[in-house]
Amino acid sequence: MNGLIGIAIRELRAYYRLPIGWVVTALYTFLTGVVFTLRTLEPGAPATMQFFFAIAASLLAVVAPALSMRLFAEESRSGTLETLMTSPVGDASIVLGKFLGAAGCLVTLLIPTGAFVALLFRLSSPAPDPGPIIAGYLGLLLVGSLYLAVGLVASALTSSQTLAFLGAFLFLVGHLLLTEEGAARLPSPYADWAAATSITARTRDFAAGVIDVAHVGFFVAWTGCLLVVACVIQQARRWR
Numbered sequence: 001m002n003g004l005i006g007i008a009i010r011e012l013r014a015y016y017r018l019p020i021g022w023v024v025t026a027l028y029t030f031l032t033g034v035v036f037t038l039r040t041l042e043p044g045a046p047a048t049m050q051f052f053f054a055i056a057a058s059l060l061a062v063v064a065p066a067l068s069m070r071l072f073a074e075e076s077r078s079g080t081l082e083t084l085m086t087s088p089v090g091d092a093s094i095v096l097g098k099f100l101g102a103a104g105c106l107v108t109l110l111i112p113t114g115a116f117v118a119l120l121f122r123l124s125s126p127a128p129d130p131g132p133i134i135a136g137y138l139g140l141l142l143v144g145s146l147y148l149a150v151g152l153v154a155s156a157l158t159s160s161q162t163l164a165f166l167g168a169f170l171f172l173v174g175h176l177l178l179t180e181e182g183a184a185r186l187p188s189p190y191a192d193w194a195a196a197t198s199i200t201a202r203t204r205d206f207a208a209g210v211i212d213v214a215h216v217g218f219f220v221a222w223t224g225c226l227l228v229v230a231c232v233i234q235q236a237r238r239w240r
Contacts, residue, residue, distance in 0.1 A: 003089035004097045011071065011101025012108075021105060024066055029112045032056050036116045047124035052116070053136035053207035060144045061176065065168035067105055068151025069161045071098045072234075076159035091234040095227055099152055106144045110137065132209025139206025142219035143199065147172060149226035156233040176200055 015021030035055045040048070075084065084094060121127050151168040158164050175197075182194030195201060202215040 003087070004093040004100070007089070007094060007097025008100035008104065011098050012104040014070075014101075015067070015105045020066065020070070021108075024063055025109050025112070028059060028063055028109055031059060032113055033116065036113075040116070040120065041123065047120055047126070047128035049117070049120065049128070049133055049136055050207045050209075053139060054204060056113070057140055057143045057203045057207070060140065060147050061172045062169065063109065064106070064144055064147030065151045065154070065165045065172070067102050067109075068148050068168065069155055069164040071102060071152055072155040073159055073161045073164045077161075091231050095152070095156075095230045095234060099148060099227060099230075102148045102152070103145055106141070106148065110140060110144075129209070132207075135206050135209045135211045138211060138216075139203055142206075142216065142223075143203055146199070146219050146223045146226075149223045149230070153226050153230050153233065156230050156237075 032052065032055070036049075036052050039051045039055075089097075117133055147168075150172060151164065154168040154171070155161075155164040157167070176199060179194045179198040180200050182191060184191075202212075202218060205212055205215060
């Protein structure tokens with residue numbers, strides 16, 4: 001457990017020792033701030049952040065691969081991964097520690113957007129319902145965690161950060177497009193299968209303030225499966 005926590009803290013600190021953490025946080029805050037200003041602070045419009053959360057979740061398809069691309073790829077390129085693998089820490093602890101470090105960065109990334117919520121409460125009359133806002137942030141954390149797990153697997157497969165980013169990003173974009181278009185265009189039962197695996201549809205529900213246990217289970221289960229895949233990749237590397 002101490003090794004896992006140590007790896008998580010090490011990874012979280014690494015993001016802000018390097019420019020990537022500050023640059024990604026600044027860009028994400030700026031882009032979500034533009035969306036908030038143009039589409040949420042409309043005079044006479046309802047005090048809701050539904051559109052904001054939908055766009056913020058879409059941006060994570062770019063942000064998460066950028067955060068996760070270095071987790072294994074950089075260590076593999078620099079040769080420090082072998083040192084880490086020979087330490088008295090199991091593969092599961094290494095994978096989970098790196099994932100938790102990236103998830104901590106994701107939480108840090110979302111903290112500045114709390115200023116938008118405070119501003120909405122300050123300017124709106126009547127004040128917005130806090131329930132949908134809580135659901136929206138829960139959705140962002142679940143979606144972001146799943147995307148980070150995809151990026152973690154991609155990073156474990158290569159020593160190139162660029163390939164890890166492109167692999168995770170293209171996979172996420174392809175999945176989002178295929179499930180969204182498939183649910184709308186394919187005949188049954190294929191449309192039902194596409195809808196059942198659609199991340200976009202579940203994200204819209206969270207943005208609308210709906211916390212569905214099935215949606216939470218979907219994100220937790222698939223994130224867990226991807227972390228297991230990353231562990232298997234690490235074990236295969238250890239035995240090579």
